[in-house]
Amino acid sequence: MTSLSSGHLYGVGLGPGNPDYMTVRALKILQSADRLVHFCKAGRRGNGRTIADAVVPADPAREIALVYPVTTEIDARDPAYGSAITPFYEEAAERLAVELAAGHSLAVLCEGDPFFYGSFMHLWRRLAPRFPTEVVPGVTGMSGSWTRAGVPITWGDDVLTVCPGTLDHDTLVARFRTTDAAVIMKLGRHLPKVRNALREAGLHDRAVYVERGTMADEVICPLSEKTDDAAPYFALILVPGQGRRL
Numbered sequence: 001m002t003s004l005s006s007g008h009l010y011g012v013g014l015g016p017g018n019p020d021y022m023t024v025r026a027l028k029i030l031q032s033a034d035r036l037v038h039f040c041k042a043g044r045r046g047n048g049r050t051i052a053d054a055v056v057p058a059d060p061a062r063e064i065a066l067v068y069p070v071t072t073e074i075d076a077r078d079p080a081y082g083s084a085i086t087p088f089y090e091e092a093a094e095r096l097a098v099e100l101a102a103g104h105s106l107a108v109l110c111e112g113d114p115f116f117y118g119s120f121m122h123l124w125r126r127l128a129p130r131f132p133t134e135v136v137p138g139v140t141g142m143s144g145s146w147t148r149a150g151v152p153i154t155w156g157d158d159v160l161t162v163c164p165g166t167l168d169h170d171t172l173v174a175r176f177r178t179t180d181a182a183v184i185m186k187l188g189r190h191l192p193k194v195r196n197a198l199r200e201a202g203l204h205d206r207a208v209y210v211e212r213g214t215m216a217d218e219v220i221c222p223l224s225e226k227t228d229d230a231a232p233y234f235a236l237i238l239v240p241g242q243g244r245r246l
Helices: 024-032 047-052 079-101 120-127 141-148 169-177 188-201
Strands: 009-013 035-040 063-067 106-110 133-136 160-164 181-185 208-211 219-222 235-239
Touching (some): 009 120, 035 047, 063 079, 079 106, 169 181
Parallel strands (some): 009 106, 009 133, 035 106, 160 181
Antiparallel strands (some): 181 235, 208 235
């Protein structure tokens, strides 16, 4: 095991779900950090901690669970969401600051990459100015998904647009109409809206649906064959570009 710096914050990207896609640097930090920090819903282990199970066993002395007060049950644009989640991040950051000030190294476990739609970023902006910090990049969920789907996403001069499915219908259509390739993240209950927006923009026929990409229970199919409207949060849609082939 490698020796880590005392009082050091690590944001550790664990990849898209399959622990085989974890980096060597991430593995070393998981094995050596004084504390393993993960976000989770009440009563459940976090996805980041579940990925890490393959390489580090549960150890109550090392675990710090940060339990979200809300997740997807309130729209992120609703003022009630901000009223609940902002104090949560403030309190979580101060809780970790106490550990860091005591000289403990903290590894915050992040699905995908910490700087790509990651909850860690809300801790990072509060703690990085105060404590030594290292961010370990990870394979993103979208990268793992287009690889597992066998869908090269951009060719030649293709422009890729990444959209959260939480955007409104008209904004999605406008984004889709001005891009060559697209990835739609944060799908969940927004699948019907996204599907309709893709149809309106003329991209539906080449769209691919991926659910829990790289994981044991992954689902990959053309969006046209996805006949129901059920999708987990960790699902996305890929629209591959059609650019220059040589």
